[in-house]
Amino acid sequence: MSLTARDVLQKLADDAGVPYRDVAKRINQAMAAGDGLKQAIENIAKENALNSSKYSLDSQAIVKAIDKILREDYTQTLMISAVLAQMVESSEKDRLPVPAFFAFLEILADVPDTSRDTKSETSHEIEDLATRMIELTTTLVSIVCEWSAGGMRGVAADCPVELRGMARSVFRKTRMFQSGLWSCISCGKIVEVRETHALLCPECDRDISNERTPSSTARSGERDRLGYGRTERDDSTDESIQ
Numbered sequence: 732m733s734l735t736a737r738d739v740l741q742k743l744a745d746d747a748g749v750p751y752r753d754v755a756k757r758i759n760q761a762m763a764a765g766d767g768l769k770q771a772i773e774n775i776a777k778e779n780a781l782n783s784s785k786y787s788l789d790s791q792a793i794v795k796a797i798d799k800i801l802r803e804d805y806t807q808t809l810m811i812s813a814v815l816a817q818m819v820e821s822s823e824k825d826r827l828p829v830p831a832f833f834a835f836l837e838i839l840a841d842v843p844d845t846s847r848d849t850k851s852e853t854s855h856e857i858e859d860l861a862t863r864m865i866e867l868t869t870t871l872v873s874i875v876c877e878w879s880a881g882g883m884r885g886v887a888a889d890c891p892v893e894l895r896g897m898a899r900s901v902f903r904k905t906r907m908f909q910s911g912l913w914s915c916i917s918c919g920k921i922v923e924v925r926e927t928h929a930l931l932c933p934e935c936d937r938d939i940s941n942e943r944t945p946s947s948t949a950r951s952g953e954r955d956r957l958g959y960g961r962t963e964r965d966d967s968t969d970e971s972i973q
Contacts, residue, residue, distance in 0.1 A: 833901045
């Protein structure tokens with residue numbers, strides 16, 4: 732089963748006999764006009780006389796895949812979190828959409844504490860896992876939330892009951908963030924977004940600065956990102972959906 736929009740779009744492009752970039756561009760345009768990801772995929776499948784059910788995405792399966800990665804290794808999860816936190820505050824092309832990061836935090840909050848693992852992860856392994864996490868979370872929010880040309884509108888009508896609480900939380904946090912306010916993910920204090928660092932208030936950021944994984948460690952050997960889920964080394968993904 733395909734779990735990411737990238738995988739589904741690649742399969743759709745292959746079956747339709749058209750370049751991946753063309754399909755991704757059509758999806759981006761449709762979503763910018765207010766269509767949901769599922770609707771945009773279905774429309775292209777029908778245009779090419781394909782069975783749209785072959786290109787479905789299961790939001791609950793995506794959550795399970797994210798949860799599995801987060802439970803594998805304590806240190807690994809910390810490093811993935813550091814990479815995503817850096818990307819969500821980036822002003823460059825590699826900026827991670829805040830709704831995807833909020834979905835990540837919601838799932839992370841339900842993962843129980845685990846003992847530290849002595850395994851030593853390489854920077855390449857962390858990079859690959861972070862990229863996988865980006866693709867999973869961006870796909871997840873694209874299908875559990877309702878979108879319009881103006882952005883997120885709320886919870887998708889077909890969002891599973893089990894995920895509606897998460898989708899509502901992502902929606903509320905996104906609206907707050909867009910209003911310039913944020914609740915520190917450590918202490919919960921309401922602060923202005925421009926005062927935060929990795930979505931921590933200044934006080935909490937200072938308190939844990941000595942414990943945080945150094946950015947040089949998290950990014951050592953990291954490929955140059957051209958956008959979330961995309962890297963410079965893979966030309967086939969230049970038009971990946973955003």
